[in-house]
Amino acid sequence: MANNINILLLDDEILALSYLKDTISDVINNNKTLFGSTIYSTTNQTEFWDILAKTLPKIIFLDIQMPRKTGIEIAEEIHRKKENIGYKNQNFPIIIFTTAYDTYGYQAFKVNAFDYILKPIDEDNVLKVFNKILDTYDSFLRTDKETITVHSSGIDIEIPLNDILYFKADMKYIAVITEKKEFLINTTLLILEEKYSQFVKIHRAYLVNPLYFSKFYKRDNHWFLSIKNHEQSLPVSRRQKLEIEKKIDYKLII
Numbered sequence: 001m002a003n004n005i006n007i008l009l010l011d012d013e014i015l016a017l018s019y020l021k022d023t024i025s026d027v028i029n030n031n032k033t034l035f036g037s038t039i040y041s042t043t044n045q046t047e048f049w050d051i052l053a054k055t056l057p058k059i060i061f062l063d064i065q066m067p068r069k070t071g072i073e074i075a076e077e078i079h080r081k082k083e084n085i086g087y088k089n090q091n092f093p094i095i096i097f098t099t100a101y102d103t104y105g106y107q108a109f110k111v112n113a114f115d116y117i118l119k120p121i122d123e124d125n126v127l128k129v130f131n132k133i134l135d136t137y138d139s140f141l142r143t144d145k146e147t148i149t150v151h152s153s154g155i156d157i158e159i160p161l162n163d164i165l166y167f168k169a170d171m172k173y174i175a176v177i178t179e180k181k182e183f184l185i186n187t188t189l190l191i192l193e194e195k196y197s198q199f200v201k202i203h204r205a206y207l208v209n210p211l212y213f214s215k216f217y218k219r220d221n222h223w224f225l226s227i228k229n230h231e232q233s234l235p236v237s238r239r240q241k242l243e244i245e246k247k248i249d250y251k252l253i254i
Helices: 014-029 045-055 071-085 105-110 123-143 189-195 238-247
Strands: 006-010 038-042 059-063 094-099 115-118 147-152 155-160 164-170 173-178 182-185 200-203 206-208 213-219 222-227 234-236
Touching: 006 014, 006 045, 014 038, 014 059, 014 123, 038 045, 045 071, 059 071, 071 094, 094 123, 115 123, 147 182, 164 189, 189 206, 200 234, 200 238, 206 234, 222 238, 234 238
Parallel strands: 006 038, 006 059, 059 094, 094 115
Antiparallel strands: 147 155, 164 173, 164 206, 173 182, 200 206, 213 222, 222 234
8 A cells, every 4th residue: 555645634623633633643653554644734624625636635534513614515515526626536535524423423424424533532543443444445456456347339348346336146147337337247246256355245136345335224124235326225135234244334334
């Protein structure tokens, strides 16, 4: 993993911001993988957008309760504008909220937040978040340049694995589902499961990219997994439910 990660912090309270910056600095300076990362911080929302555009931070910490716009509103705006800002990978930036209240969990994950930390900030909690981020980065880097070939409109197309939301068994073929398109390939789910171990089997017909896990919920006595950037929720089999609970963040379980 590269050690030149840009991290951006926004909090309207200068003391809280300073403490968060110092805490993150301690964490990254004691981690050989994170060592060398650059931390930017501001209490000003206008300056925040300037720094964001210039540095394209992969990790952003947002306070939720702020004047002008809340952290939730800013996160929504980032997601709307990130392609125009310059983000080429839809998995970034990773957003972590900081808040003095534990009632924002649903709102946080509704805007695809990676996690949130309760104030007062505790170094152990910050460390846990960065360990989760490192796990996500490991998965990202392992598949960053890996692609799968599909045949479409008479030509072969290379699709990065990180752009694939999930694979779906579809009669004699496998549907490759991305955010914008769907392709068919001639293989089996078992072969894909063995080849791409980072994907998670949730049902005999579905193999899902964990980068896109959104919510895990129960409805009418059946379990479902909602997927980021995708309207349709996917069924989870009883056999796979326990396995998913081991791999999914407990805050995503509703």
